[in-house]
Amino acid sequence: MIHVSNLKMSFNTVEALKGISFSISQGECYGLLGPNGAGKTTTISILSTILKASEGEVSIAGNDLGKDPLKCKKNIGVVTQEIALYNELSAYDNLLFWGSMYHVPKKELAGRLEETVDMLGLTDRQHDKVKTYSGGMKRRINIASALLHRPGILFMDEPTVGIDPQSRNLIFEVVEKLHKEGMTIIYTTHYMEEAERLCDRIGILDDGEIVAQGTLSELKASKSMKESVVISFTNLTDEAYNTLAKKWKDLQRFDDTIHFYSMNVQGELAKIILTCNECGLDFRHIDIQKINLETIFLSLTGKTLRD
Ligand SMILES: Nc1ncnc2c1ncn2[C@@H]1O[C@H](COP(=O)(O)OP(=O)(O)O)[C@@H](O)[C@H]1O
Numbered sequence: 001m002i003h004v005s006n007l008k009m010s011f012n013t014v015e016a017l018k019g020i021s022f023s024i025s026q027g028e029c030y031g032l033l034g035p036n037g038a039g040k041t042t043t044i045s046i047l048s049t050i051l052k053a054s055e056g057e058v059s060i061a062g063n064d065l066g067k068d069p070l071k072c073k074k075n076i077g078v079v080t081q082e083i084a085l086y087n088e089l090s091a092y093d094n095l096l097f098w099g100s101m102y103h104v105p106k107k108e109l110a111g112r113l114e115e116t117v118d119m120l121g122l123t124d125r126q127h128d129k130v131k132t133y134s135g136g137m138k139r140r141i142n143i144a145s146a147l148l149h150r151p152g153i154l155f156m157d158e159p160t161v162g163i164d165p166q167s168r169n170l171i172f173e174v175v176e177k178l179h180k181e182g183m184t185i186i187y188t189t190h191y192m193e194e195a196e197r198l199c200d201r202i203g204i205l206d207d208g209e210i211v212a213q214g215t216l217s218e219l220k221a222s223k224s225m226k227e228s229v230v231i232s233f234t235n236l237t238d239e240a241y242n243t244l245a246k247k248w249k250d251l252q253r254f255d256d257t258i259h260f261y262s263m264n265v266q267g268e269l270a271k272i273i274l275t276c277n278e279c280g281l282d283f284r285h286i287d288i289q290k291i292n293l294e295t296i297f298l299s300l301t302g303k304t305l306r307d
């Protein structure tokens with residue numbers, strides 16, 4: 001459905017994209033997860049024909065983006081990171097404007113508007129001026145405007161940054177609904193929880209490169225990362241540690257804290273605690289560290305997603 005091959009983008013001396021490649025099947029929700037400056041917006045801007053790439057090939061639904069940008073654009077809805085709305089107009093009038101920009105047939109526009117405004121929970125306030133809206137409400141109109149021409153493909157660039165939790169949940173529900181109905185979606189974010197919840201496959205983008213991609217379980221497996229039980233003790237001695245190390249092979253000590261590594265901490269937690277009891281150790285604190293996209297990102301790049 002969407003094929004991106006060796007895509008590069010430079011702004012003067014800044015190499016924003018260093019040759020990224022990925023493919024997305026019809027109906028798939030693909031997440032681009034990466035910290036600020038990774039190249040997410042640059043990617044979305046190129047795919048939605050706002051920017052022209054320095055190098056590389058993109059095809060969207062069988063059309064070559066370089067040769068046929070208009071054909072590609074027709075079937076795409078874009079929710080840009082920066083919200084572009086007329087503050088002095090109502091939500092309804094803003095959407096009328098976007099509907100006509102996208103050449104929605106006049107006969108259908110009113111019906112589609114009503115449906116879209118309702119889906120985004122804006123019906124009650126639709127005739128108020130946008131300048132009276134909260135950030136979350138503006139974001140929801142922004143999303144509505146991308147859907148009026150009923151695209152088969154939707155690009156969403158960090159749609160939940162800086163908005164209230166209620167709008168955030170509603171946006172999740174809308175994405176899930178559109179996904180269920182068969183929309184092909186690219187969703188960029190620096191929140192790993194969002195990528196985990198919404199996306200079928202995830203590309204981890206860092207510094208203009210996709211450093212890993214796959215389903216969440218593929219990503220977890222590819223690094224063969226281990227979960228750990230992290231226990232701090234009140235009375236850890238070298239002797240007790242040596243006894244533990246004989247019984248439990250894969251562990252690491254940091255002062256009075258031990259990390260017990262395992263592919264399955266849930267199943268082995270009881271055994272670990274029992275072993276510690278047998279060594280006469282007192283617990284101060286127990287924590288279970290599961291593998292998630294944050295730990296995968298850290299192990300791939302040596303950085304956290306939000307620094
Ligand atoms: N118009 C521009 N001019 C110069 N540099 C830019 C421009 N747009 C983006 N960049 C740079 O490209 C890199 C990627 O930016 P961007 O795609 O916005 O990242 P993200 O959306 O992941 O935060 C950053 O280093 C950014 O400073």
Ligand SMILES: [Mg+2]
Binds near residue numbers: 040041081157158
């Ligand atoms: Mg961005």
